Amino acid sequence: MQSTVVSSWNDFDPLRHAIVGRADFTCIPPSEPATEAKVPEDSDMRGMWGPRPLATVERANAQLDNLVNLLKSRGVRVDRPEPIQWNQAVITPDFTTGSMFGCMPPRDVLLTVGKEILSAPMSFRCRYWEFLAYHTLMQRYFDEDPGFRWEQAPRPRLADDSYQAGYFDEITIEERLKRTAALDFVTTEHEPLFDAADILRIGKDLFCQHGLTTNRRGMEWLQRHFPDHRVHSVNFPGDPYPIHIDATFVPLRPGLIMNNPNRKLPDEQREIFKANDWEIVDAAQPSNDAPPPLCYSSVWLSMNVLILDHKTVIVEESEHQQAEQLDGLGFEVLPLAFRDAYPFGGGLHCATADVLREGTCDDYFSQQVAAHESEHI
Numbered sequence: 001m002q003s004t005v006v007s008s009w010n011d012f013d014p015l016r017h018a019i020v021g022r023a024d025f026t027c028i029p030p031s032e033p034a035t036e037a038k039v040p041e042d043s044d045m046r047g048m049w050g051p052r053p054l055a056t057v058e059r060a061n062a063q064l065d066n067l068v069n070l071l072k073s074r075g076v077r078v079d080r081p082e083p084i085q086w087n088q089a090v091i092t093p094d095f096t097t098g099s100m101f102g103c104m105p106p107r108d109v110l111l112t113v114g115k116e117i118l119s120a121p122m123s124f125r126c127r128y129w130e131f132l133a134y135h136t137l138m139q140r141y142f143d144e145d146p147g148f149r150w151e152q153a154p155r156p157r158l159a160d161d162s163y164q165a166g167y168f169d170e171i172t173i174e175e176r177l178k179r180t181a182a183l184d185f186v187t188t189e190h191e192p193l194f195d196a197a198d199i200l201r202i203g204k205d206l207f208c209q210h211g212l213t214t215n216r217r218g219m220e221w222l223q224r225h226f227p228d229h230r231v232h233s234v235n236f237p238g239d240p241y242p243i244h245i246d247a248t249f250v251p252l253r254p255g256l257i258m259n260n261p262n263r264k265l266p267d268e269q270r271e272i273f274k275a276n277d278w279e280i281v282d283a284a285q286p287s288n289d290a291p292p293p294l295c296y297s298s299v300w301l302s303m304n305v306l307i308l309d310h311k312t313v314i315v316e317e318s319e320h321q322q323a324e325q326l327d328g329l330g331f332e333v334l335p336l337a338f339r340d341a342y343p344f345g346g347g348l349h350c351a352t353a354d355v356l357r358e359g360t361c362d363d364y365f366s367q368q369v370a371a372h373e374s375e376h377i
């Protein structure tokens, strides 16, 4: 058996071992307080729920398999989760919901910080058991790497007091934008909540998106759990559905980040990047006018790229403008068809989780700045 080493401190050092998700049995979960806030009023997903059609699952799995083959051809070892029959109710003492979701996006659930892989609490009820799809892999890494820290954040209760009742009921997009810019989100501060994909790892600093799926208490928990790191809260006015940071703020290599031009990091939160000579560039416009059918995500999956090392990046093949920008920034761009996988939980970054990247825990932000919303928690 191949021996495992778990270690990853960021999203850009050379990738050696990753987990790539699977689309099997994925469901559109029934409405619940958190998904009500996430699914746009005019989305074709409103009112839909149940298992996704088999033909779409097969197409998504074919593209996920192509991602696996591309990674392997670049010397990256790949593991896959074990899908559960997701079309089962979730019943706890605190809530019941009609089905689970899936395991196409391991990035949403698994946060790798150095030698630790932490399963996030997850703030959607339908995602309560999703970590189980990775249990066999975690057990294997635990047996093969004596330094591996297999961790689980506190299981949330996700009872009604974890959500604001009626949040976003029949309000305009402008009102949504006002609420999110004012840091008024569907999740309350009742208990620590975060999804792993809200956390951007840049060495010693963890930047957490405060939004629909991650609250301040979740960040406080992360700061206590990772006492040698600096945890920062960031937010991105302009996003009516702020969930997961990786179609909004994407580091490309040390010193360079791309930011969604419709969801700009506020000036005062840019200070820490400026003070440490990091450049923030606007991401290119998406090349597609709309996401594929029955997709939770926006057209900005264009910037949900997977970086293999400081000079190599995988980009969805129809995203010509994003590819051109990255080429201009000095990257070798590897195009890959992936839009059939988008409805199952996101883009190329979402569909993967790091097990091993070369490199160490570098201190890229040794100049810390005065406290504000992006303060060190």
Ligand code: GLY
Pocket: 241, 242, 243, 244, 245, 247, 296, 297, 298, 299, 300, 301
């Ligand atoms: N938050 C993912 C998106 O932009 O769709």
